[in-house]
Amino acid sequence: MTMANDFDALSEKLLRVAAHAGADAADVLLVDGQSISIDVRAGALEHAERSEGVDVGLRVLIGKQQACVSVSDVSDYTLEQMAERAVAMAKVAPEDEHIGLADTDQLAKAWNVDRLDLADGTDKPSPENMQEMAQTAEASALSVTGVTKVQGASAGWSDTRVHLATSNGFSGGYRRTSFSTTCVAITGDGLQMERDYCGEGRAHLADMPSAETIGQLAGERAAAKFGSTKPPTGKFPVLFDERISSTLIGHLLSAVNGTSIIRGSSWLKGALGELVLPKGIDLIEDPTRARVSGSKPFDAEGLPVAVRCVIDNGVLTGWTLDLASGRKLGMKSTGNASRGAGSPPSPSSGNMTLLGGTKTRDELISDMGTGLLVTGLIGSTISPTTGDYSRGASGFWVENGQIMHPVNECTIAGNLHQMLANFVPANDGRAHLSRVIPSMLLESMVIAGA
Numbered sequence: 001m002t003m004a005n006d007f008d009a010l011s012e013k014l015l016r017v018a019a020h021a022g023a024d025a026a027d028v029l030l031v032d033g034q035s036i037s038i039d040v041r042a043g044a045l046e047h048a049e050r051s052e053g054v055d056v057g058l059r060v061l062i063g064k065q066q067a068c069v070s071v072s073d074v075s076d077y078t079l080e081q082m083a084e085r086a087v088a089m090a091k092v093a094p095e096d097e098h099i100g101l102a103d104t105d106q107l108a109k110a111w112n113v114d115r116l117d118l119a120d121g122t123d124k125p126s127p128e129n130m131q132e133m134a135q136t137a138e139a140s141a142l143s144v145t146g147v148t149k150v151q152g153a154s155a156g157w158s159d160t161r162v163h164l165a166t167s168n169g170f171s172g173g174y175r176r177t178s179f180s181t182t183c184v185a186i187t188g189d190g191l192q193m194e195r196d197y198c199g200e201g202r203a204h205l206a207d208m209p210s211a212e213t214i215g216q217l218a219g220e221r222a223a224a225k226f227g228s229t230k231p232p233t234g235k236f237p238v239l240f241d242e243r244i245s246s247t248l249i250g251h252l253l254s255a256v257n258g259t260s261i262i263r264g265s266s267w268l269k270g271a272l273g274e275l276v277l278p279k280g281i282d283l284i285e286d287p288t289r290a291r292v293s294g295s296k297p298f299d300a301e302g303l304p305v306a307v308r309c310v311i312d313n314g315v316l317t318g319w320t321l322d323l324a325s326g327r328k329l330g331m332k333s334t335g336n337a338s339r340g341a342g343s344p345p346s347p348s349s350g351n352m353t354l355l356g357g358t359k360t361r362d363e364l365i366s367d368m369g370t371g372l373l374v375t376g377l378i379g380s381t382i383s384p385t386t387g388d389y390s391r392g393a394s395g396f397w398v399e400n401g402q403i404m405h406p407v408n409e410c411t412i413a414g415n416l417h418q419m420l421a422n423f424v425p426a427n428d429g430r431a432h433l434s435r436v437i438p439s440m441l442l443e444s445m446v447i448a449g450a
Contacts, residue, residue: 256316
């Protein structure tokens with residue numbers, strides 16, 4: 001039997017057991033995975049970890065009550081106990097008129113897992129090869145002038161299979177793999193110590209940059225930070241580097257999540273149909289991109305997924321919804337349900353691409369005159385209700401359109417409403433990422449430094 005057939009049989013068995021235990025409806029999420037991670041330091045193996053196992057999640061519904069239970073054992077006895085426990089929990093759970101499985105006409109009827117190309121068909125890497133990759137990245141970083149040491153380098157691999165089945169007829173699954181290499185380099189010593197990193201991940205090993213390239217970039221980034229000082233205090237333009245610009249869009253995506261809207265904890269509540277980004281800017285969600293980590297053939301409730309324009313010419317077009325949040329808001333699901341084995345579905349954003357930028361990052365640096373190029377962020381004080389924003393930052397000080405010197409130990413502050421209403425995007429988003437967000441030049445932020 002193939003793994004797919006195993007999962008088909010297991011999910012059907014568990015749905016039957018749940019019905020026998022008294023469930024009116026149910027769905028099953030099966031996640032089977034294995035992973036290897038290797039860490040090296042000073043040229044030697046520091047830590048190695050291998051894991052594998054299966055998570056079985058069962059959600060049962062009795063009327064408008066539901067409960068979720070997960071286990072990692074697929075024996076008949078455990079499955080029976082799991083179903084009985086879930087039904088007992090559902091009977092004492094509070095009622096929610098909006099929960100429930102999808103109608104059969106809402107379910108995905110066809111999908112093409114092969115076109116998504118999420119799984120590498122080659123043999124899994126050996127721990128020895130992964131250790132060599134990490135050691136190569138470390139050695140490459142150490143070869144960069146100005147690097148005093150490497151905090152660590154690592155290589156990782158995972159292979160995960162997902163299967164979803166519902167009591168009203170949906171059954172489907174897919175597999176995804178991931179490969180990663182990371183290196184953290186340090187320059188200086190004592191109070192003058194600075195660090196930076198480079199980390200890359202892909203679904204296919206053939207798409208990965210070389211370990212030498214990753215280590216060298218980590219070293220160059222760290223060396224460039226040597227001699228960092230505090231920037232001046234005041235209001236200045238701030239350019240969010242492509243490495244961290246996705247955090248800004250992440251705050252927007254949290255604000256348009258249906259759960260936040262229902263709770264009233266969104267600084268964009270009431271902004272539907274309004275201009276929230278500059279005109280000419282589009283934010284596109286596309287869960288069908290090949291070889292991208294956030295892609296999927298269907299959502300966690302068995303609904304079809306499709307390309308969606310979240311921001312159209314700067315205008316917010318809709319919320320991010322699963323079935324329950326959509327019903328609460330009187331809207332249709334956007335096919336954005338996500339869940340773990342032990343939790344019910346909830347809305348979540350996936351692959352995002354910000355479109356509209358025509359200038360390079362260097363051109364934006366030239367345009368900003370005097371201000372701050374941010375390449376790193378730490379900590380955060382962000383109000384989900386008002387959008388007030390404050391974070392620790394590091395990067396480079398720019399004068400007359402030229403990078404002058406590295407800076408650190410400063411705080412940048414503003415309000416997300418104003419920050420996102422007035423920015424200029426670059427054209428440097430990296431196409432392999434789940435969130436393709438370019439560098440973003442913000443008109444003005446408060447910088448607290450020296």
